[in-house]
Amino acid sequence: MLHANAPPKPQEIFDVAIIGAGVVGCATARRFALAGARVVLIEKGADILSGASKANSAILHTGFDAPPDSLELELVKAGRQEYLEIRESLSLRIVETGALVCAWNALEADKLEAIEETGRANGISELKLLTGSAARATMPGLSENLVSAIEVSGEHVIDPWTAPLAYLTQAAALGAKFLRSTELLKGTFDGEWTLETSSGEVRARAVVNTAGLYGDVVDEKLGFAPEFTIHPRKGQFVVLDKAAFRHVPRIVLPVPTEITKGIVVCPTAFGNVIIGPTAEEQDDRVRATVEADTLKALLARGAEIVPALAGIPVTALYAGLRPATEKKAYRVACRPEARAITLGGIRSTGLSAALGLARHAVELHATFGEPLMPPASLPSIVMPNLTETEERDWQRPDHGEILCHCELVTRREVEATFTSPVPPGDFGGLRRRTRAGMGRCQGFYCNAHLAALTAGKLAAPLAVDEGEAK
Template sequence: MPAVSPALPGTFDVVVIGAGVIGCAIARRFALEGARVAVIEKADDILDGASKANSAILHTGFDAPVGSLEQVCVAAGYAEYEEIHAKLNLPLIRCGALVIAWTEAEAALLPELIAQAEANGVADVEPLTEAETRRLEPGLGAGLQAAFRVPREYLVDPWSAPLAYLAQAIANGAELLRGAEVTGGQLDGDWTLQTTRGPVTGRIVVNAAGLYGDVLDERLLGKKDFAIRPRKGQFIVYDKPAASLASHILLPVPNKVTKGIVVCRTAFGNLLVGPTAEEQDDRETAALVPETLEALRRRGEEILPGLKAEEVTALYAGLRPATETKDYRITAHSAQRMITVGGIRSTGLSSALGTARHVLRLAEAMGHATQPPVDPVWPEVPAISAFARRDWQQPGNGGIVCHCESVTRREILAALDGPLKAQTLAGLKRRTRVTMGRCQGFYCSAELARLTEGRLAQPMLGHD
């Protein structure tokens, strides 16, 4: 039989499977250490799995299990994001969070949570009485008992961050293969991974497949150490005027299953309420449930009664790759030269950079060694945060196409070009915010269809 042409030529030092926030951060870390890196993603665009829907909070890890791998990775990821965000042109909205007790039982748990935060190195939390809390957030609803403030919980852009991580990896030599599902592989000195677009060869494989992490372990190792139990989270997004109702991230007292329902502004000037925490078997579909969304809306209005007068802009849902235990499931399979990064739940955005450093250490223990570049490239991603100077404020932008989110023609065309160009409408949305505003694309979709014609792997509907 004739040989099958490789999907990517040559042998890579590291092959990362999965282009969510964790895979993008891992690819960046190895590229910055001088490794030849390949990233394989089964979807037509990056961030198409668990990473496409989250609360967009940079967590300190104050409530992580003390001494857990999650806590270590969150703390390290938080510190590195603070260090590098400006160089990559990423936003950081320093608003702080309030952990609010709404019942006497929850209030009784606050001292224990404060002690946990201090044990996790978050020593600047501030206990607050009911009156002190209301002075900080006068719009809070009835029933408030007490709270504490976590000053260093911040808001970030959930999509520009992983985009920047992968853009930096590619700028420093990494290669990306999209639309390629890994169907199997053989280890014979090096790995030969079989994908739907041809084989890819690498010395070390990193499984960052998120919702399919256990499936991929079975395909490559013939076994799995954990089982993914998808947990759906539904969100409500309010129109931009609602953002004036709260200046802090409003957190509930967490329980053993979930961090609970959050109310907070977004980096894009909206206000969101969510997520829910619903167990399901389906790994692909995160269906919106009207009854659940109505209950979520009622809870949001109990927390911030002013929301009753505000309009909802969007509803969305996502899946988190939870497992049967709460901690991260990161395992080095040294004999097989493979590292599995599984069970990265709701803190993945915060921990990604720290998780990447942990994975690098595991690879070095397997004998991985490369020489970091002397002068690594630091690309900047476009600013799409409401807290940044936007392209519509710059000359020569071609005019605004999406007026709800102030997205220019130049921004759209730039996102459709280059090594990380958008391949789907969803990918274009995450890069620019186009169609994600109040009208949800009603006014700009026809022009957007013209601009994207022939450029997307999944074309928009006709625009005649």
């Protein structure tokens, strides 16, 4: 069973235990492993990215609109820079789209100058205020109703699933251990941490909380009075068919509000276009439902922005939850006396800031932890390409067969995930590693084949035997 855990040995003591395998947790595991720490990453879901990180807009932000002089700004810029530095060594891709912050009325247009000034104060120089006609010249599909825009040439699109997988893959190659389907029950500190989990006891010299939607709950389980409360914020998205891609070569951003960055029309690295997210407060930390009326409103708004999108078929609908708190700021806490760090309240910029947050966590750890010895050499990591920017596996010989014809996923790609250092633990993980079942038919034609191919390899099978179901 490739999804099963090998429990730690009773005498095994890790330098750092990281709780939560979203993008921030995976990045943090990598950074501590690079520093020379013995790392364990604990995740209660069956796979990485099981919570907030599985649903986002996949934008690599510059930080142009981040709060000035904030920790978020510092870490978004640091994370983006590191991504650009390591992407070739980890085989990560980027689609250089650039973005337009679009004003659709005079009130919004009046705010653009202040946004540009904030961006320049934040150290982002690649900003340009454009008239409506000048902005449309860079993206002809935009509505004639556009008043003005700011061009942000450094905002790009990446593959949001392969990047965190690469971070954990490199960490695993350096000896990090990944415990999936493992829920933290309680933590006690007596010079060292003893973590009671659903998979057994884990011991560590330090702990880092990267639990996202459960960040406050994990702090409480570790014995801390929570310094923040998570208020889940739901974001619904519509994914349009690949026919939409030629009409949206750039990221189209709205003028943001105090609450949200607003509805984005954005190309994806996979050749689709997404519209979203909404910003809806809710109490449920698990379920993020999609609602017909809201999705119709998203489609209508998308067509108002780019008229050619009207009538283009919808490929998929999804909703995600962001770990919002009482404050807009990141909720980062360091408790040297307890050898603990919390990286909480990481909302829409988490994908961009993850590498910066990870480096920041190692710097905080250095204020109380033992000196670490970086490894003498780094393992070579080659991640498969899922984007439409380079050659895909189906274009190469001897791939076995194409299993998912909508997304052109091969047998070889699916089989390779189960021999990789971090194999998928559930179907969502398999989809995020291959794109299988994510196309027009949403798995209608390929799921039976995938169920047979993955039998016995996932925590929850794709198909249940009729005898077992009775």
